Amino acid sequence: MALTEQEKESARAYWKTNVRIILISLVIWALVSFGFGILLRPMLAGISIGGTDLGFWFAQQGSILVFLALIFFYAWRMNKLDAEHGVGEE
Known part of the structure; x- marks a missing residue:
């Protein structure tokens, strides 16, 4: 069964949007976990949250919470x- 041109275009748009969502999510996750937790930790050391500095919080808790939020957002x-x-589950 051959796809029509409209179906091919819809499939291209679907995957283009899917890949864009994945890339944006990965960039956010990398920024929060590696960026805030490691690279920017000295700059965040003066900000206190929950009894510890913000950089430590991102390294220990923040990156995990952001990752969970990204999973729910992606779904x-x-x-x-x-x-x-038109490819949703029934």
Whole structure:
């Protein structure tokens, strides 16, 4: 079964959007975990949160919480994208 040109274009748009969401999520995760937790930790040392400095908090808790938030965001956004392109689960 050959795909029509419209179906091919929809598939391209779907995967382009999917890859963009993944890349944005990975950049956010890398920035929070590696950037804030390691590279920018000395700059964040003066800011206190929960009895410790912000850089330490990002290294120990913040990156995990952001990762969990990104998982839920990705699932929500992909369900929406699936519905837009007619490939959602039934």
